[in-house]
Amino acid sequence: xTTKAVYELEELFRKWPSLSEEERYATFRSLTRDQxxxxxxxxxxxxxxxxxxxxxxxxRRTYLRILPPDDAADVIQHAPEEERGKLxxxxxxxxxxEVRALLAYAExxxxxxxxxxxxxxxxxxxxxxxxxxxxxxxxxxxTIYYAYVLDQEQHLLGVVSFRELFTAPxxxxxxxxMEKDVIAVREDTDQEEVARxxxxxxxxxxxxxxxxxxxKGIVTVDDIVDVFxxxxxxxxxxxxGMQALEEPYLETGFWQMLRKRAGWxxxxxxxxxxxxxxxxxxxxxxxxAVVLAVFIPLIISSGGNSGSQASTLVIRAMxxxxxxxxxxxxxxxxxxxxxxxxxxxxxxxGFARIxxxxxxxxxxxxxxLLIASAVALSLIGVVLFGTLTGSMLPFALRxxxxxxASASAPLVATMVDVTGLIIYFNVAAFILRGAxx
Amino acid sequence: xTTKAVYELEELFRKWPSLSEEERYATFRSLTRDQxxxxxxxxxxxxxxxxxxxxxxxxRRTYLRILPPDDAADVIQHAPEEERGKLxxxxxxxxxxEVRALLAYAExxxxxxxxxxxxxxxxxxxxxxxxxxxxxxxxxxxTIYYAYVLDQEQHLLGVVSFRELFTAPxxxxxxxxMEKDVIAVREDTDQEEVARxxxxxxxxxxxxxxxxxxxKGIVTVDDIVDVFxxxxxxxxxxxxGMQALEEPYLETGFWQMLRKRAGWxxxxxxxxxxxxxxxxxxxxxxxxAVVLAVFIPLIISSGGNSGSQASTLVIRAMxxxxxxxxxxxxxxxxxxxxxxxxxxxxxxxGFARIxxxxxxxxxxxxxxLLIASAVALSLIGVVLFGTLTGSMLPFALRxxxxxxASASAPLVATMVDVTGLIIYFNVAAFILRGAxx
Numbered sequence: 001x002t003t004k005a006v007y008e009l010e011e012l013f014r015k016w017p018s019l020s021e022e023e024r025y026a027t028f029r030s031l032t033r034d035q036x037x038x039x040x041x042x043x044x045x046x047x048x049x050x051x052x053x054x055x056x057x058x059x060r061r062t063y064l065r066i067l068p069p070d071d072a073a074d075v076i077q078h079a080p081e082e083e084r085g086k087l088x089x090x091x092x093x094x095x096x097x098e099v100r101a102l103l104a105y106a107e108x109x110x111x112x113x114x115x116x117x118x119x120x121x122x123x124x125x126x127x128x129x130x131x132x133x134x135x136x137x138x139x140x141x142x143t144i145y146y147a148y149v150l151d152q153e154q155h156l157l158g159v160v161s162f163r164e165l166f167t168a169p170x171x172x173x174x175x176x177x178m179e180k181d182v183i184a185v186r187e188d189t190d191q192e193e194v195a196r197x198x199x200x201x202x203x204x205x206x207x208x209x210x211x212x213x214x215x216k217g218i219v220t221v222d223d224i225v226d227v228f229x230x231x232x233x234x235x236x237x238x239x240x241g242m243q244a245l246e247e248p249y250l251e252t253g254f255w256q257m258l259r260k261r262a263g264w265x266x267x268x269x270x271x272x273x274x275x276x277x278x279x280x281x282x283x284x285x286x287x288x289a290v291v292l293a294v295f296i297p298l299i300i301s302s303g304g305n306s307g308s309q310a311s312t313l314v315i316r317a318m319x320x321x322x323x324x325x326x327x328x329x330x331x332x333x334x335x336x337x338x339x340x341x342x343x344x345x346x347x348x349x350g351f352a353r354i355x356x357x358x359x360x361x362x363x364x365x366x367x368x369l370l371i372a373s374a375v376a377l378s379l380i381g382v383v384l385f386g387t388l389t390g391s392m393l394p395f396a397l398r399x400x401x402x403x404x405a406s407a408s409a410p411l412v413a414t415m416v417d418v419t420g421l422i423i424y425f426n427v428a429a430f431i432l433r434g435a436x437x
Numbered sequence: 438x439t440t441k442a443v444y445e446l447e448e449l450f451r452k453w454p455s456l457s458e459e460e461r462y463a464t465f466r467s468l469t470r471d472q473x474x475x476x477x478x479x480x481x482x483x484x485x486x487x488x489x490x491x492x493x494x495x496x497r498r499t500y501l502r503i504l505p506p507d508d509a510a511d512v513i514q515h516a517p518e519e520e521r522g523k524l525x526x527x528x529x530x531x532x533x534x535e536v537r538a539l540l541a542y543a544e545x546x547x548x549x550x551x552x553x554x555x556x557x558x559x560x561x562x563x564x565x566x567x568x569x570x571x572x573x574x575x576x577x578x579x580t581i582y583y584a585y586v587l588d589q590e591q592h593l594l595g596v597v598s599f600r601e602l603f604t605a606p607x608x609x610x611x612x613x614x615m616e617k618d619v620i621a622v623r624e625d626t627d628q629e630e631v632a633r634x635x636x637x638x639x640x641x642x643x644x645x646x647x648x649x650x651x652x653k654g655i656v657t658v659d660d661i662v663d664v665f666x667x668x669x670x671x672x673x674x675x676x677x678g679m680q681a682l683e684e685p686y687l688e689t690g691f692w693q694m695l696r697k698r699a700g701w702x703x704x705x706x707x708x709x710x711x712x713x714x715x716x717x718x719x720x721x722x723x724x725x726a727v728v729l730a731v732f733i734p735l736i737i738s739s740g741g742n743s744g745s746q747a748s749t750l751v752i753r754a755m756x757x758x759x760x761x762x763x764x765x766x767x768x769x770x771x772x773x774x775x776x777x778x779x780x781x782x783x784x785x786x787g788f789a790r791i792x793x794x795x796x797x798x799x800x801x802x803x804x805x806l807l808i809a810s811a812v813a814l815s816l817i818g819v820v821l822f823g824t825l826t827g828s829m830l831p832f833a834l835r836x837x838x839x840x841x842a843s844a845s846a847p848l849v850a851t852m853v854d855v856t857g858l859i860i861y862f863n864v865a866a867f868i869l870r871g872a873x874x
Contacts, residue, residue, distance in 0.1 A: 240749025312677025
């Protein structure tokens with residue numbers, strides 16, 4: 001077993017993202033013809049497009065033609081506008097027709113990831129006839145693991161898994177062994193929704209149908225594995241407080257990267273300016289008791305951190321379908337309790353820290369117990385508010401038809417900071433009145 | 438086509454996570470026998486275990502026995518310790534042996550997700566013999582889409598995709614059409630690594646082998662789809678600044694949820710206490726120029742936000758294998774430029790805000806231009822430091838053998854806050870010396 005060759009290719013495959021464009025093409029050239037094909041077929045469509053564009057014309061044809069039509073369409077979609085026509089012309093006329101049809105769909109819809117090369121059967125075939133028929137057609141199909149039973153007008157009547165077909169008596173009719181309850185999607189179903197169906201029903205392929213239930217193609221699970229990764233990346237990047245990237249990190253151009261980050265960062269900065277406005281109102285209190293300023297970062301960051309936890313939990317639970325819009329009150333009542341519990345914990349630690357610091361000769365003055373109480377009480381309020389804001393913001397965003405993942409840790413922290421300051425200074429004013437203020 | 442029934446079941450399936458345990462069992466009871474089986478097979482192993490434990494003994498047997506051995510093992514793993522033996526006893530002796538063997542593996546290793554029911558062939562069979570043999574065995578196998586070619590001692594010699602077998606000449610030898618370069622994993626390979634292989638090579642199944650290359654089972658892609666979701670959830674929860682949950686959000690008990698969150702939250706709080714220590718050193722400066730305190734939240738939050746963006750990008754790129762440990766310098770040099778660019782942007786906005794506010798009759802005093810300069814310069818320093826910390830922390834964690842996803846937005850923010858204060862007060866002391874300080 002020449003597992004060695006596999007591992008060399010795998011090593012190369014792993015190195016790929018960190019190579020420059022020139023290094024990639026040079027590496028590709030240095031391989032044997034077989035290795036080149038293996039590597040090429042395993043690359044993402046983005047990387048395939050890059051390689052193809054680096055090749056001379058006669059080679060482009062060879063590599064473009066070994067791709068199944070759905071992958072060829074992806075590669076062409078990744079090429080610059082002015083190259084697309086030329087690439088299409090390199091395909092065989094039949095493949096060109098298929099690829100053109102696929103290019104008409106948006107990249108993130110079922111229609112954009114489906115393959116038109118699926119196995120078709122008639123309901124009045126016998127099992128033996130069906131097997132013989134598939135055995136003839138097999139090479140050109142995306143998968144033979146499901147065969148779709150169609151009438152003359154291509155209406156989807158049912159599906160037979162190849163395994164059922166294979167283990168059924170040879171003289172049974174396809175119509176009798178097919179499953180009539182077919183889980184199908186429409187051409188414009190979002191790929192995220194398609195991915196959810198795969199995960200829910202443990203499927204290997206899902207047919208794509210039009211309004212009249214005519215079959216247009218199938219989406220196979222290997223196409224959808226990448227969708228899971230893409231969607232999780234998008235969500236994470238939004239949750240980190242930025243626009244989602246369209247390319248891998250190291251391949252995103254410097255200016256594009258800056259744009260993706262600058263938008264949210266500036267917006268958050270402008271929002272955070274409200275803290276300066278709020279603080280201006282408390283300048284008199286700070287002048288009277290400078291010690292109050294010392295605890296500002298501690299208090300507002302606690303609100304932000306607890307809010308970040310809560311928003312992450314809710315965003316992910318929503319993405320997996322574990323929590324729905326109408327569950328908001330169940331979540332809110334849980335989070336109020338969590339916020340109180342976590343706030344009390346931090347309040348206890350904060351109180352102990354101030355008292356201990358004072359005992360060790362710190363400088364919080366004679367009113368250190370009042371200061372400790374003001375900090376502790378504020379912490380409970382701020383953590384409660386942070387938890388509640390963090391958990392409810394994703395619901396509010398989804399309710400407005402926006403992406404809940406935009407409720408990023410930085411956004412929640414910014415919203416909580418201003419309120420945190422107001423809570424802190426009001427609690428302090430109440431507790432320290434007559435003593436320090 | 439009774440698509441209606443499918444959609445009803447799907448609706449029920451979506452509602453499932455938000456039902457209470459009693460409602461679930463009652464709903465289950467209200468279904469027809471066929472619907473019950475369909476629903477049961479589609480549930481996660483966690484939910485299957487819950488239902489089985491709610492059933493009377495004679496029914497438990499039926500439902501446990503319709504599960505393939507790898508799924509039965511998962512269900513038993515989700516049951517409380519004291520129930521596991523009783524559940525094992527409900528299986529047929531053959532299934533019990535298989536499930537026991539699987540239970541010996543950790544749940545997140547290849548051995549823990551593999552199925553022992555794979556298709557086996559001998560190298561000296563003809564294609565027609567192999568097809569006939571599979572046609573007999575098919576019903577009991579996890580998948581027939583790949584058949585593994587073994588010698589007498591179960592050593593893995595090669596693999597034949599069923600499709601190749603099916604479309605090859607009937608009298609060819611299996612040994613001649615099999616692929617000898619088999620991508621395989623070991624029993625203790627982490628499931629995250631297995632998932633990466635599926636995604637890289639677009640596979641439907643991967644064989645699991647021991648040290649002597651004897652085959653132990655296969656992992657199929659439908660088992661691994663859930664792994665993608667699990668791993669992404671874990672990463673996101675860590676990135677939100679907490680321990681990953683083991684169950685869906687609404688099913689995690691209140692106290693367990695609190696524990697998962699309290700640990701990190703307290704740790705971050707204790708870390709953030711350093712800000713209070715740092716601030717104590719600048720009490721004199723604040724007393725002299727209270728206006729300095731006004732911009733503290735604005736400045737430190739900008740460091741935290743830019744750090745959160747950078748750490749999210751790097752963590753996700755690492756998880757997808759786009760960035761590796763030795764790429765740290767490429768990332769660092771990019772991020773230094775990004776930090777300077779983003780810092781300059783925020784500095785410009787901040788400067789404009791202070792000057793504008795003053796022009797509109799705000800209260801920053803005669804030295805407003807100096808204050809604006811101090812804030813702007815600090816912002817460049819803080820954003821640069823935040824970006825660099827956020828992008829390098831995941832490298833440091835991975836270098837130490839820890840999970841880079843622990844470089845959460847809150848952790849980065851906490852690390853950046855103290856430094857942000859020090860930068861701010863030193864810049865301010867330098868610029869305002871002789872004027873305000």
